[in-house]
Amino acid sequence: MNKVLLxxxxxxxxxxxxxxxxxxxxxxxxxxxxxVDVTSGSLLALPDVELVDFPGTYSLQAISAEEEVAVxxxxxxxxxxxxxxxxxxxxxxxxxxxxxFTLQVIRDAQHHGKLITVLANMADIIDRNNLTLDADALAAxxxxxxxxxSAKSGSGIESIIDRLRDALVxxxxxxxRWSETPxxxxxxxxxQLAHQHGPRGDVLIQSQTRLDRFFLSGFTGGVxxxxxxxxxxxxxxxxxxxxxxxxxxxxxxxxxVVVPLIENTVIADFVADALFGGIGAFLxxxxxxxxxxFIIGLLEDSGYLARAALICHRPLRLFGMTxxxxxxxxxxxxxxxxxxxxxxxxDSQRQRLMTYLAIPLMPCSARLPVYALxxxxxxxxxxxxxxxxxxxGVAMFSIYFxxxxxGLIVTGxxxxxxxxxxxxxxxxxxxPPYRLPGLLPILRNAxxxxxxxxxxxxxxxxxxxxxVWILGYFPNYxxxxxxxxxxxxxxxxxxVFEPIGLDWRYGVAIISSxxxxxxFVGTLxxxxxxxxxxxxxxxxxxxxxxxxxxxGSGVALLxxxxxxxxxxxxxxxxxxxxxxxxxxxxxAAAYLVLAYMSALGVFYLVEWLV
Ligand SMILES: Nc1nc2c(ncn2[C@@H]2O[C@H](COP(=O)(O)OP(=O)(O)OP(=O)(O)O)[C@@H](O)[C@H]2O)c(=O)[nH]1
Ligand SMILES: [Mg+2]
Numbered sequence: 263m264n265k266v267l268l269x270x271x272x273x274x275x276x277x278x279x280x281x282x283x284x285x286x287x288x289x290x291x292x293x294x295x296x297x298v299d300v301t302s303g304s305l306l307a308l309p310d311v312e313l314v315d316f317p318g319t320y321s322l323q324a325i326s327a328e329e330e331v332a333v334x335x336x337x338x339x340x341x342x343x344x345x346x347x348x349x350x351x352x353x354x355x356x357x358x359x360x361x362x363f364t365l366q367v368i369r370d371a372q373h374h375g376k377l378i379t380v381l382a383n384m385a386d387i388i389d390r391n392n393l394t395l396d397a398d399a400l401a402a403x404x405x406x407x408x409x410x411x412s413a414k415s416g417s418g419i420e421s422i423i424d425r426l427r428d429a430l431v432x433x434x435x436x437x438x439r440w441s442e443t444p445x446x447x448x449x450x451x452x453x454q455l456a457h458q459h460g461p462r463g464d465v466l467i468q469s470q471t472r473l474d475r476f477f478l479s480g481f482t483g484g485v486x487x488x489x490x491x492x493x494x495x496x497x498x499x500x501x502x503x504x505x506x507x508x509x510x511x512x513x514x515x516x517x518x519v520v521v522p523l524i525e526n527t528v529i530a531d532f533v534a535d536a537l538f539g540g541i542g543a544f545l546x547x548x549x550x551x552x553x554x555x556f557i558i559g560l561l562e563d564s565g566y567l568a569r570a571a572l573i574c575h576r577p578l579r580l581f582g583m584t585x586x587x588x589x590x591x592x593x594x595x596x597x598x599x600x601x602x603x604x605x606x607x608x609d610s611q612r613q614r615l616m617t618y619l620a621i622p623l624m625p626c627s628a629r630l631p632v633y634a635l636x637x638x639x640x641x642x643x644x645x646x647x648x649x650x651x652x653x654x655g656v657a658m659f660s661i662y663f664x665x666x667x668x669g670l671i672v673t674g675x676x677x678x679x680x681x682x683x684x685x686x687x688x689x690x691x692x693x694p695p696y697r698l699p700g701l702l703p704i705l706r707n708a709x710x711x712x713x714x715x716x717x718x719x720x721x722x723x724x725x726x727x728x729x730v731w732i733l734g735y736f737p738n739y740x741x742x743x744x745x746x747x748x749x750x751x752x753x754x755x756x757x758v759f760e761p762i763g764l765d766w767r768y769g770v771a772i773i774s775s776x777x778x779x780x781x782f783v784g785t786l787x788x789x790x791x792x793x794x795x796x797x798x799x800x801x802x803x804x805x806x807x808x809x810x811x812x813x814g815s816g817v818a819l820l821x822x823x824x825x826x827x828x829x830x831x832x833x834x835x836x837x838x839x840x841x842x843x844x845x846x847x848x849x850a851a852a853y854l855v856l857a858y859m860s861a862l863g864v865f866y867l868v869e870w871l872v
Pocket of ligand 1: 277278294297317319411413563697
């Protein structure tokens with residue numbers, strides 16, 4: 263198969279072009295370092311050609327982990343006889359940023375006899391602002407064709423295909439103008455060429471500076487930051503709620519139609535509790551994950567998140583992290599898995615480890631149903647200040663805040679005592695231009711994330727629900743949970759949870775939640791014999807209240823869930839990213855001990871207060 267490489271500097275629009283050319287939906291956003299892995303897909307117009315999308319790099323000397331991935335892969339790819347062509351993307355509005363890398367790529371490609379085409383992307387911005395870029399003159403200087411294209415409007419895409427079609431039938435040629443030129447000389451030439459041929463960007467820069475004066479200055483910047491974060495959190499809860507209710511109602515309705523049609527009682531019980539209960543338990547989160555990814559996408563693509571990372575750099579440094587840790591941590595509020603991937607853009611290895619430490623403590627959405635159940639059970643549904651503020655809302659906010667605070671405390675302490683030598687690299691973050699976000703790619707990305715959640719998390723959650731159901735249903739066919747297999751296991755582990763005032767039933771629910779936290783609610787539902795506990799929490803709340811669980815235990819459970827690392831997928835991905843099992847396993851053990859001790863402390867404190 264013929265391969266074509268798509269390389270270029272960060273944020274120049276490689277993935278946008280990739281999506282145009284392949285019809286796939288790689289994540290695209292206005293922030294350098296969005297693509298962190300090499301991905302490929304076949305061209306729509308030439309199906310036997312594979313296009314390979316790279317993470318952006320500023321030069322062929324890698325600084326961050328994702329750049330290393332790209333550079334190493336690029337070097338290997340150039341030696342691969344299947345690679346026929348290199349497409350090098352530059353941001354036509356910011357030539358000075360990408361020409362050095364482009365010349366390096368041209369040199370190495372020529373050295374290996376590969377053909378190369380430069381794509382001057384963002385031609386739409388050049389046109390709209392009446393700027394000029396003389397592509398032919400530039401092409402003559404650098405010795406490679408330059409095509410003006412726009413991934414946004416689609417202009418010039420045809421010319422890329424024509425060029426590829428034409429180039430693929432040509433023989434490889436070796437040697438070329440730059441093939442032996444050293445880096446230092448390339449750098450000088452790049453600077454000169456950018457100055458000579460680049461568009462005069464004053465118009466673009468002026469409006470940007472005005473916006474930055476607002477968003478980055480001390481007072482207005484701070485107010486805007488808190489306003490935007492508040493909006494983000496509001497959106498997760500308030501705006502997703504109606505859709506979540508609708509999903510619950512739909513799953514419930516389908517279940518109530520299907521279940522009565524089944525004659526065999528065992529199968530009917532299984533379908534009602536394990537299947538529909540299990541499906542309902544995780545489908546409710548889909549709207550929330552959608553809204554959150556959508557809004558983070560808007561912020562990212564507008565160029566704001568890069569500013570937010572800059573604002574947070576100084577405070578985060580106190581905790582051994584960097585401004586670039588901000589986006590991974592923020593993503594961790596939705597789910598730790600994309601957050602761990604996002605941490606690849608943190609350059610220093612030590613700071614990346616600190617970021618990994620913080621991510622699992624961010625209040626991810628899998629904790630939400632557990633919090634919702636416990637808060638509904640123990641915190642009175644009363645308001646203060648004339649209905650303006652509800653106690654339950656305050657409790658939810660506090661437990662979210664606790665997670666983030668713990669994240670900072672843990673990284674702060676580790677930072678102080680850690681013996682890992684600091685490889686403090688300078689904080690270099692290119693501020694992308696402010697732009698109106700492109701809605702379609704963001705919607706597509708949000709949809710992709712939801713689909714990923716449903717397929718990946720869904721499998722785990724459904725399997726756990728089924729296993730818990732089987733253990734709880736047999737050997738006495740659901741007649742008595744206490745003597746079922748599940749009950750036996752529960753009684754065995756009861757002594758561990760007794761000090762926090764929890765009996766075997768909660769023990770079983772906690773154990774099952776180690777595969778995925780949200781399973782806790784479903785398991786408790788099964789244990790208390792309530793169908794569809796996830797869809798309708800009220801009866802479960804009544805049952806727990808009636809079981810006489812002390813409030814101290816409820817608050818202790820909240821704290822336990824805020825800290826413990828109960829997520830198999832997170833551990834698996836952490837081990838992949840750190841290339842070790844030691845780090846995630848130690849983290850899981852440490853957070854388990856911390857969670858248990860904190861829960862115990864809180865239990866005694868609350869019981870003493872009450
Ligand atoms: N106006 C305009 N915006 C574009 C064009 N191409 C890409 N963009 C925007 O530029 C930003 C960066 O696009 P990406 O495709 O993520 O860039 P990338 O080169 O893959 O970035 P990294 O993966 O981070 O290196 C996004 O906000 C895109 O919407 C274009 O032709 N015109
Ligand atoms: Mg990309």
